[in-house]
Amino acid sequence: MAARPGAHVCGIDAAMTVIGGKWKVLILWALHDGTRRFGELRRLVPGVTEKVLASHLRELENDGIVRREVHDEVPPRVEYSLTPAGVALNTALAPLSAWGRDHAMTAPAGRRIHGVTLIPRPPGRLVVVSG
Amino acid sequence: MAARPGAHVCGIDAAMTVIGGKWKVLILWALHDGTRRFGELRRLVPGVTEKVLASHLRELENDGIVRREVHDEVPPRVEYSLTPAGVALNTALAPLSAWGRDHAMTAPAGRRIHGVTLIPRPPGRLVVVSG
DNA sequence: CTGAATCCGATTCGATACTG
């Protein structure tokens, strides 16, 4: 999101920036119950490529959401877990998840956003109110 | 979130798809307290272009979040308001907003200039968090 | 006043191949 100086902006902006990536919330969800290795995350987030998973994890780490621990072993072992901020973010995401479950089925459109196809339904109609 | 038509991993997916646009949450926020005309929204969401505002509004309408009322008058008058689903979505967004306020300003490398905290985002963009 | 149409750059995402 670009800067909008002087705007009345709420914390939503910051949150959306942090979780704006295509796979961010799925990564957070995969980490909600403990520590995961890179390979585990790759399996828990089906469809994500190594490149994108790595870059998203790096961004989440830079944003203070995810902690990255490198164990100097052979074979290499890197473990990811949520920071306290990450846990709080996950908690804050819960109502949104509930909203999605409740309303997604009534959300129309074979629309694609960020590569996702929404569940189809009759197109939104124009409401005309004659003055 | 790859091409698995009709299937969302969890409710979060659906919600993120709906609010994934760059200005979506700001539009929702601008509508939280009543009906707004197109021109009002343009002023309430500083920086958005007409094209993007119009397209985002159309997407929100198709997703059942926003209601669009066209008054057949001269000059034209079009009013936007939240549907019940939109109101619920706004409510579900509240914890995320709180999280943003609580955590974004302590994000690493965040610096305060002119009373606001600027959060660097790739590449070279800034998010302004009121404060 | 509302907003559709077009052009175009910026950003993101994905596939493949390669490395310590």
Next chain:
DNA sequence: CAGTATCGAATCGGATTCAG
């Protein structure tokens, strides 16, 4: 195992112009 490098494709967003 855990990434990185490179390339290309798709998408998104911005500026301008035009229309009812």
